[in-house]
Amino acid sequence: MLKYVSCGNKVSSLMALNSDDDDDWVLLRCTDPHQTDPPESDHTEILISTADISTWDFPTILTHQFFIVKSKRSRLIQHSSYFRGLLCGTFSDSGLNCISIKWNLETFMSILKIIFDFPVDVTSNNFLLLFEGALFFGVELLLLKLKAWLIDVTSLKDLCSLQIQLDDLINIWKFGIEHASDFIPELCTSYLARNFMWATHCNSFLHIPCNLLVSCIKHPDLTVDSEWHLADAFIVWLTANTEQFESSSSTRDDCNGILKEIRISLLPLWFAAGKRRCCYFLKFANQSIEAILDLTAHSSTSMMNVLGDIGSHHLKIRLTQYTKKVDLSGCPQMKFAILLVSMLLCSHSTDPMPSKVIKQFSINLEQLDKNQWQNAWALLPTLSFEVVEEVDISNCPGLYLEAAIECFCKSFPCLRVLKAAHSLNFRMMKLCQLVQKCPLLSEVDLTVDVSPVIPSQVSVVSSSPALTSRGSTVSLEIDAYPSGASQLYMSKSLLSNITKLTLEGRVDVSDYELKNISELCASLCYLNLRGCTSVTDAGISILVLRCIKLHSLVVCDTSFGQNSILALTSGIPNLNRFRTQQTDDNNAKSLAFKLQVLHMGGCNGVDETSLSKLMSETTMLKSLCLRETQIIDSTLYSFLGSFLEMLDVSDTKVSSAALAHIISRNPGLKCLKAKGCRNLFHQKSKTEGGVFSSFKYSCREWYIELGETCNLEEIALGWGFSCFSLEALKPAITTLRAITVGLGASLGQDSLELLPTTCPLLETVILYFQVISDCVLINIMESLRHLQVLALCHCLGDISPVSFKYSVPNLRKLKLERVTPWMTNDDLVILTQNCANLIELSLLGCRLLNSEDDAIDRVHLWIHKKTSALLFYVTYSQQIISSGWPGLISIHLEDCGEVTRNGVASLFDCKAVEDIMLRHNVSLLLLPLSLCLECICDFGWITGQ
Structure with a gap:
């Protein structure tokens, strides 16, 4: 029970209380020196007893600014070194009956609960307060409990049940360092190492202390999906901590040490090439590219000579007992020997036997001798990583997929997801063996590039x-x-x-x-x-x-x-x-x-009756693609579903009335693609009976319906899309991520200028046949900080180089088609500076590239003077592209003047390039044949080398 003591008669009341108590009781007068005086606080002093601790009303007690706890002296002495020193011993005051405690009240109450054998809830929010209190008052029971809690939460393997956030972890680590508590930094470092991928997605990642990051990356349990995730995370951290890096030589040494920990030979080529412009990673990027190309050039049989010692640290994929995902995508250097070496038992690292077996295995692999495979396979002492559930080996042309699967089924027995996109060497007849070898497999991706396929032919x-x-x-x-x-x-x-x-x-x-x-x-x-x-x-x-x-x-x-x-x-x-x-x-x-997803775009072998019947039965659909099909209004009217989130009716004959009918029934629609639908601009529609009737919705009204009904994330519209339509859509597009404006749309200057304000979260902007100006483009480049894709195709208007003088660091894909005929080499340089992180570039109609002087004269000068400076001058545009965007994966140059007059050798300085399209550019073959022969004979030069 709570016993209230008047503040005005406090001393006499305490004396009265003590006179009735025996010598085993002591009074603890508790106050919080750092507590402010909130309006709801109670200024009366209360007396509570640990004899009634089970009935304490903590919320009520903590409303008081100070209170007195009547407590057992012997219990305090037994479980607290602080009270033991005060109440017994040579220098103690054994007759002391009242002790003043100035501490955080909630923390001290928890300490008393532990001393008197009552449970205390430990969380990441109160861990440090409890630990500091336990150290000060010398409560060993609480210290043990806190240690057990930290061990427990840092040993959890399921991220969904995490009880500690990264910022809390950082503070706990700092506390352990400051108080010389060995187990705290060790547990925090181990936890961060095991959950490194989770940490990189936290806002607090940039605030990780350098020493903690160093210890984490060097920890044997460091778990990352791939080497490039580790490198990218560190570069992001380093960029955010530039001032600390530049001001401290010890920090600089630590950071350089981390860079040396990155296994540059295992980075994807596109990543290494893209980081050649990073001042912190330039040296390592060049070394990485050289190592990757060197490994790529070796066959499987000669790979062991490159690997050297089987225990080579920097050629082993990071695999730990906590690894759930292995991402090797985009690594042309990845060979089966590297994969296998990473999975061998460490105890055999100095044994020459595995090296010989791997080499023989590689020979049998190239000779496709399956029987020999199995014999060599049985001799290999490989490790098993039972936590691995997902493997991504997309875009690894040097990795023999069928042999890799043999390796995965032995080392990854719980494999559930296999992504092997663009693996052209996989034969479909082996799918049965894949199923047999990996019985738990639930998801398989064997995608190859679909763009070369022309279905109509x-x-x-x-x-x-x-x-x-x-x-x-x-x-x-x-x-x-x-x-x-x-x-x-x-x-x-x-x-x-x-x-x-x-x-x-x-x-x-x-x-x-x-x-x-x-x-x-x-x-x-x-x-x-x-x-x-x-x-x-x-x-x-x-x-x-x-x-x-x-x-x-x-x-x-x-x-x-x-x-x-x-x-x-x-x-x-x-x-x-x-x-x-x-x-x-x-x-x-x-x-x-039961269908939830049905994408049948481009399938024209369906009549209207069958398609209408299908639509009438697919009531559970969430995603529907009918682009370039023969659908008419009656087909959409037959659709009775109300769960659609994505609808694509691009390049079809649907009208605005039919589309409005679908929209009104599907308020959860997030993505609508209706580009190329000419009937959306018309005002009448043919019913099933063949009679024309007026629309229920006019062209503008269906946009109003869309704006009032849905919350869109992506739209692609053309015919009938105007400034009035955009105004009607405003309520639905405040969270829009992607917009495509196609042929037949006319947004106008004012609407395009307001686009960043209306849709501030835009990441993709694609404009076809629109009238644009510098004001429009500057506003887009300057305001949309999340912009990743920008495409301006066949747009009219007057834009100048001024439009591209604003930095867009997040831009990844840029397409300029027939909109920048004025572009020169100087403009291209500015573009590389302000759009520095491109991975895809498409230029069409930039005819002034490399055309300042007469091309024939320049080539003659190059041939006769044989100066490297002139060679650089002739291929200057390509040099700008390759040096300005070293990480380009896709390059499209069409009708770009003389950009390819002397071949495309410089473009291949973009080491990661996977897709090059060059059309209608001035070619060396257009020069006189005698000049071409002279050029080739004098220099041994061949296009593309």
């Missing part, structure tokens, strides 16, 4: 019998479609757990592979066949009928047509012989009813 004849309609059902006999996987399927021993499969752009996928997939992947939920032009409508339909759990289907630019729609809209087949395929959704009317 590809004709595919079905290799399977067409499906036949029987009323509303489809006749399907699984045994009638045998394949290479049929026996495995019948045995039910190889049914995989793959739920997401991406085969985008793979023209080697045929109906045969689709049959294998449908038999092996009974749990398939997501399938991406975009650009797979070798599959037929019948092949897709058979897969759809087999994979009855399918809820996401991406079949853009394929032969998806009548049979596939018939399969989707037919009743779910009762495959009684294959119970493993049964789902809880057998009560659904059709497979289409």
Whole structure:
């Protein structure tokens, strides 16, 4: 119980209390010297007893500025060295009955609870206060509890259950350093090392002390997804702490030491090339590029000579017992030998036997001798990393994928996600082996570049019998479609757990592979066949009928047509012989009813009736792409769904009335693409009966409906999109991230100038055929600080070099097509300075590049004087591009004067470039043949070297 003591008669009251107590009690008068006097504080003094500690009302007690605690003297002496020193011993005052305590009141109350065996809740917010109090009062029980708590929270492996934030961790580490507490810095460093990827995404990452960062990066448990994540994180930290780096020589030495810890041979080429402009990383970037190209030039059989000692530290991928994701994407130097060396037991690092086995394994690999593979494989003592769930080896042309999979299935037994995009050496027939080797695999990405595929020029004849309609059902006999996987399927021993499969752009996928997939992947939920032009409508339909759990289907630019729609809209087949395929959704009317994603853009083999039937049954759709299809208004009117988040009807005949109908039913729409829809500008629509009727919504009114109904993140609009439309859309586009304005739109100068104000979060701005000026472009460049993509294509108006004199550090992709005919080499230099971080560049119609003097005379001077300075002058534009943007991945130069007159050798200084398109530029071959021959004979020069 609480006993109140009058402040006015405090002394006499205390004396009365003491007269009734025995010698084992002591009074603790508690005040907080740092506490302010809040309006709600109580100035009365209260007396509480530890005998009633279980009934203490802490919120009420802490409203008082001071209070007195009647406490057991023996208990205080037993569990607190502070009170032991005061109340007993040679220099103590054993007769002391009243002690003044000036400490944080809440903290001291918690200390008393620990002393008297009552639980205390420790959190990251009160850890330091409790620890400091425990040290001052010498409460060993609390110190042990705090240590146990810190060990517990820093040993958690699940980031979702983290109980400590990075800023708290930094403060705890600093406290441990200041108080010479060894276990605190050690635990904090280990925790940060294991969760380094999490830390890099925290705002407090830039405030990590240099010593902590050094200890973390050198810690054996340092866990990162890839080497470039580590390098990038450190460069970001270093940039933010430039002043500290430049003012302290010891800090500078520590930072240089960290840079040496980065394994530059394992960085992606695009990353290393892109950091050649970074003043802190220039030296290491050049060394990295040299090492990467050196490793890339060696074959698998000669790789061991490069590796040297099998325990080479800088050629081992970082793998720890806490690694969940391994990202090796974009590393052309990645070879199987490097991968394997990283997974060998450390105890065998000095043993020559593994080195010989790896070399023999590589020889057998190049000779495709599978039997020898297995014999050599059995001799290799590899480690197992059971936490690894995801591996990304996209864009690793030097890595033999099938051998890598053998390595993954042995060292990563819990692998669930495999991303191997742009792996051209993987044969689809090996998918069965992949399923067998990695039984837990649930997601596979085997994407290749879809851009070279021209669907309109590809004709595919079905290799399977067409499906036949029987009323509303489809006749399907699984045994009638045998394949290479049929026996495995019948045995039910190889049914995989793959739920997401991406085969985008793979023209080697045929109906045969689709049959294998449908038999092996009974749990398939997501399938991406975009650009797979070798599959037929019948092949897709058979897969759809087999994979009855399918809820996401991406079949853009394929032969998806009548049979596939018939399969989707037919009743779910009762495959009684294959119970493993049964789902809880057998009560659904059709497979289409469960679809959440349907992308069929560019698929023209569908009539209006079938498409309308499909739309009427896909009521659960969240993402729908119908671009470049034959849809009409009646098709959209038949759609009854209300969950759409993305709709793409670009280049179709839909009207504003039909689009408004969809919008009104789907308030959750976040992305709308309707570029190229000419009918949005018209005022009448044809109904199903063929009679023209007035729109329910005028061209402007459907924008009002969109503005009032949705909260958009991306739009792509053309015909009918005007300044009035933008004004109507204002409520819906305050959080817009991307905007594309296409042919037929006319926003006008005022609307374009207001765009950054209306949509301050824009990251992508793409304008086609708009009237723009310096004011518009300057406002975009200066105001949109998140801008990453800017494309100005065939725009009218008057823009000058002044527009590009503003720094846009986040810009990654720049496309200038027919808008900067005035661009010279000097303008190009300014562009490299203000848009320094580009990875994609497209210039079209910049005819003044390298055309100041007569080209023929310059080439003659170059040939006869043979001066390197003139050679640099002739190829100056390319030198500007390659030195100004060393990290470019894609370069498109079309109708750019004489930029390629003397070949493209300088462009290849962009070491990471993957895509070059050069068209309609002045070429060396346009010069007189005798001059070309003279040039080549004198200098041994060949275009592209």
